Every structure is written in C-alpha cells, then in structure tokens.
Amino acid sequence: xxxxxxxxxxxxxxxxxxxxxxxxxxxxxxxxxxxxxxxxxxxxxxxxxxxxxxxxxxxxxxxxxxxxxxxxxxxxxxxxxxxxxxxxxxxxxxxxxxxxxxxxxxxxxxxxxxxxxxxxxxxxxxxxxxxxxxxxxxxxxxxxxxxxxxxxxxxxxxxxxxxxxxxxxxxxxxxxxxxxxxxxxxxxxxxxxxxxxxxxxxxxxxxxxxxxxxxxxxxxxxxxxxxxxxxxxxxxxxxxxxxxx
Amino acid sequence: xxxxxxxxxxxxxxxxxxxxxxxxxxxxxxxxxxxxxxxxxxxxxxxxxxxxxxxxxxxxxxxxxxxxxxxxxxxxxxxxxxxxxxxxxxxxxxxxxxxxxxxxxxx
Numbered sequence: 001x002x003x004x005x006x007x008x009x010x011x012x013x014x015x016x017x018x019x020x021x022x023x024x025x026x027x028x029x030x031x032x033x034x035x036x037x038x039x040x041x042x043x044x045x046x047x048x049x050x051x052x053x054x055x056x057x058x059x060x061x062x063x064x065x066x067x068x069x070x071x072x073x074x075x076x077x078x079x080x081x082x083x084x085x086x087x088x089x090x091x092x093x094x095x096x097x098x099x100x101x102x103x104x105x106x107x108x109x110x111x112x113x114x115x116x117x118x119x120x121x122x123x124x125x126x127x128x129x130x131x132x133x134x135x136x137x138x139x140x141x142x143x144x145x146x147x148x149x150x151x152x153x154x155x156x157x158x159x160x161x162x163x164x165x166x167x168x169x170x171x172x173x174x175x176x177x178x179x180x181x182x183x184x185x186x187x188x189x190x191x192x193x194x195x196x197x198x199x200x201x202x203x204x205x206x207x208x209x210x211x212x213x214x215x216x217x218x219x220x221x222x223x224x225x226x227x228x229x230x231x232x233x234x235x236x237x238x239x240x241x242x243x244x245x
Numbered sequence: 246x247x248x249x250x251x252x253x254x255x256x257x258x259x260x261x262x263x264x265x266x267x268x269x270x271x272x273x274x275x276x277x278x279x280x281x282x283x284x285x286x287x288x289x290x291x292x293x294x295x296x297x298x299x300x301x302x303x304x305x306x307x308x309x310x311x312x313x314x315x316x317x318x319x320x321x322x323x324x325x326x327x328x329x330x331x332x333x334x335x336x337x338x339x340x341x342x343x344x345x346x347x348x349x350x351x352x
Contacts, residue, residue: 016269017352021258028254038347040273071284073274082273082347084284 020047024086031088031150035062040073040080068240088152089114090178090237093144095168096159097124097135100183103226104156105133111230113154118143120164140168154179154233156213160188166195173205179236181213181229210236253296257288257351266291266316267351270308272299272344273323279342287346291316299346300326312348321349 020036024047027034033050037058050066053059061076062083071084092108094101097119105115109132116134119125125137136143149155155172157165160183169192172180184192189211196206214228215235254269261267270287272279280301287297287305289312299308304326311324327343 016349018258018261021254021261021269021351025255025258071282073283082271082283084271086284 016045020045023047028086028088031148031152033066033085033087035066035086036084037062038082038084040082088150090152090154091116091149092154092156092233093118093147093149093172095119095140095155095157095165096161096183097121097126097129098158098160099222100158100225100229101156102129103221103223104158104229105130107226107230108154108233109133111234116147118168119159140164140171144168144171149175149177151176151178153177154181154236156181156229156233158183158213160184162192162195166192166199169196169209170199170201173201173208177208179210179233180208181210181232183213184211186212253286253288256296257290260288260290261351268312268316268348269351270299270312270346270348273347274345275342276327276344277342279344281344287312289313289316300344304344304346308346308348315348315350319350319352321347323347 024034024036027049035048035050036045037048038045048056048062053062053066056062058076061074065072065074065083065085066087069085069087072082074081074083090113092113092115094104094115094117097117101117105117108115116136117125117130118136118138118140120137120139122137125135127135149171153175155177157168159165165182169180169182182189182192192211193206210232213232214225215232217224217228217231219225219228257267257269268289270289272281272283272285275283280303281299285297285299287295287299287308289295289309291313293309293313295305295309298305307326308324311322315322324346325343326346
C-alpha cells in the first residue's frame with residue numbers, strides 16, 4: 001500500500017512508495033505480470049501480482065484488464081480506480097538464422113521486442129550476419145530452455161528443416177507463446193502437422209501455428225516477408241480476441 | 246506488452262535509493278487521439294533528468310516542470326492537457342486528443 005497523503009482538491013492523493021516500486025520491479029524483472037490499483041477517490045494504492053489474483057476482491061475486473069493488457073480507469077464497488085497493467089516486454093525467438101531472419105530481427109527490435117535467433121548451423125548463426133542481435137548457435141533442445149520462452153513471446157520457425165523447426169515448435173506449444181508462426185507452403189505445413197501430432201502435439205497446439213506464415217500481402221523479398229510476419233504478430237498482439245471484449 | 250517502462254521504473258528505483266527526489270508521471274485517462282496509452286510512465290528526478298514519455302514529446306516539458314515542484318512539495322497533482330487547453334501551460338497535443346497525467350512523488 002502506498003502511504004496516504006492529504007486530500008487535494010478531490011483528486012486522489014497518494015504516492016508510490018519505494019517498497020511498492022521495488023516489488024513491482026522485482027515482478028517485472030522476473031517477467032511476471034503485475035497490476036497497480038489506485039483508488040482515485042481516497043488514495044489507496046496497492047500492487048497485485050498476477051499470481052495472487054485468485055480471491056482478490058477485484059479478481060474479475062483485474063483479470064479482464066490483464067487479459068486485455070490494457071491500463072485504464074474502472075468503476076468497482078462504487079469507486080473510481082486506476083488500474084495500471086504491467087505486462088512483460090514482448091520477446092521474439094526466431095528459429096533459423098536465414099535471410100528472412102536478417103530482415104525480421106532488426107524490424108522486431110525497432111518495434112520493441114527483445115530478439116533471439118537460434119540456429120545450430122554455425123555458418124548461418126554468425127554474428128556478422130546478425131549485428132546487435134543475440135544469436136545462439138545451438139540445437140533448440142539446448143538453446144531454448146535457458147531462454148525461458150513464455151506467453152509473452154512471439155515464436156517464429158523459419159529454417160524449413162524439420163530437425164530444427166519441429167522440436168522448437170513443440171517447445172513453443174509447451175510454453176503457450178502468444179504467437180507461433182512457421183514458414184512453409186500448405187503442403188509442407190500439412191506434413192509438418194502430421195509429424196507434430198505423431199510427436200504428441202494436440203489439435204489445439206497445432207491450431208496455434210500461423211502457416212503459411214505472415215499476412216497475405218504478396219510478399220516476395222525477405223524484407224517483405226518480414227513485414228508480413230511482423231504485421232501478423234502485431235495483429236495477434238493488438239487486435240481484440242474473442243471473449244475479451 | 247511492448248512498453249519498456251520496466252527500464253524507466255528501474256531507473257526511478259535506483260535514483261530513489263541513491264538519495265534523489267523522484268516523481269512518477271502516469272497517463273491515467275485519454276480521450277480522442279492520444280499519442281501514449283493510459284498506463285504510460287515518465288519518471289523524473291530532482292536534477293530534471295527524465296525517462297519515458299506521456300505524450301510523445303508534446304507536453305513532457307510541462308510535466309517535468311510540475312514534477313520538480315511535486316518532488317519539493319510532496320503533493321501530487323492531476324494534470325490535464327488538450328489541444329484547446331490554453332489555461333495551464335500553453336502546451337497542448339497537436340493530435341487533438343486530451344490526456345490526464347497523474348504526477349506523484351516516490352515516498
């Protein structure tokens with residue numbers, strides 16, 4: 001709780017205290033979502049960890065704000081509350097240090113994503129080809145666990161090589177990435193789905209894959225394909241989803 | 246999800262721990278076309294150094310000026326900026342929107 005201060009012209013009077021700020025920063029550093037709820041009427045302020053939402057008096061309202069990833073004023077229990085949603089920074093993991101990735105990585109960085117490129121083929125995964133981008137020249141089973149891939153991660157598989165893409169996609173399913181895309185024609189993708197199901201993926205899992213990857217904008221060059229992928233990821237991130245009104 | 250606010254809130258924490266006076270400005274409401282969504286933070290220290298944005302550059306100067314007073318007084322304020330706002334600071338949003346910015350001292 002923030003300390004209560006004097007009333008000021010009917011405006012909520014409060015101050016973020018250092019303890020709240022520190023706790024909030026701990027949650028954010030750990031990539032755990034948190035909300036700060038401020039009563040504009042009387043100045044009460046508290047931080048709620050997403051993990052502690054169960055049983056909170058405002059559970060339903062806060063869950064809705066968190067799901068939408070949107071901060072704003074809400075009316076609850078006859079009070080005007082400002083809910084600030086602190087969701088983790090979005091990340092992108094790109095499987096395949098290919099030509100498309102060379103265009104996609106800087107584009108994603110410009111949009112605010114932390115980007116990591118994974119490719120066990122050292123000729124592809126060279127720092128010269130990816131200046132200023134984190135490149136991990138390891139197989140997905142080695143590279144991915146330390147990355148702590150989570151829901152706030154856009155996951156893009158573009159190697160065209162099942163030995164590399166398939167295990168990576170299975171990892172993305174397990175981590176519930178908000179976006180999963182895979183390069184390949186419809187025919188290639190149909191074969192991929194059969195392989196993934198044989199390896200234990202559910203129907204719900206494979207339905208999450210955007211393939212052929214990217215919005216249909218007639219993209220030809222690697223840069224254009226990167227635009228189509230980035231636009232699709234942005235749509236997934238920003239457009240309202242069913243049931244979240 | 247794409248906000249980089251954790252970096253600036255971290256800076257606010259560091260400033261405060263280093264003994265600086267620190268204020269946090271937060272966009273709490275927006276109407277019409279507003280450049281930064283509700284929840285956006287700007288942090289300011291007592292040397293006038295600031296990080297983040299509440300409007301994309303239109304009203305930051307005024308927010309920083311107010312924030313320095315608030316660091317002194319400890320008294321938070323709700324600021325409102327709009328295109329037709331000629332009363333407060335002679336600054337407004339060229340995009341035509343209106344925003345409310347809450348500025349509080351870190352206690």
